[in-house]
Amino acid sequence: MLILFDIDGTLLRTEGAGMSAMLATAHELFPTKTFSFDGISISGRLDRLIWRDLMTRGGVEPTNEIHEVFRENYGAHLRRGFSQNSRAHALAGAQELVDALHAQSGLGLGLLTGNYEHTGRLKVEQAGFSLEPFQHNAWADDGDHRRELPPVAMQRYNEKMGRDIDTSRVIVIGDTPLDVDCAHFNGCLAIAVATGNHPIAELETHNPDLLVSGLDDWQRIASWITSR
Ligand SMILES: [Mg+2]
16 A cells, blocks of 8 residues: 655644745745735645745746746745744654554555655654655645646656555545545545644545544554555
């Protein structure tokens, strides 16, 4: 099986460090413009689309050239924030669940996230996780919509493992309706975890295959996965 973890709101929280670093990057590049996340949907979306909305609403035409500079500078701002006052915290049970699944033979793990690769890796490390268990990843750079990411992670799994995994053997763990949607759209299973901005009652309406209030009951989640 292949288990794909969302980052923000699922494995960890950064208490707004990512958004602060994005705003700082935008203001640095365009000091005469005003940028804000007001009215921009963040939850479960890919960083490149969030960037595009931020630019457009700030009156900047979002070109590929600007995106390349923004992407790199955003990484530098985020890294600087973590070296100063920003913190990333692993959510309760997340480390234990990753460790328990990583110890199982026959299970592959990956990150499936709206973060860019460099900032996603940075957040995960800052929260105290090793990146080593996560071998089959899909990032914001890999698509325009979250629905495009599970096939990318599966393709990487297939190439690395030398065998094709069936979609029904893939589980996406995430905290937003779009995590559930990207799993089911691709024929994968979804575990929804209500540790992000979406309460359990809202997630329930999206019919995840398993719905939990958090990863703190990680033994139950690990046994649900390994009994599939
Ligand atoms: Mg999330």
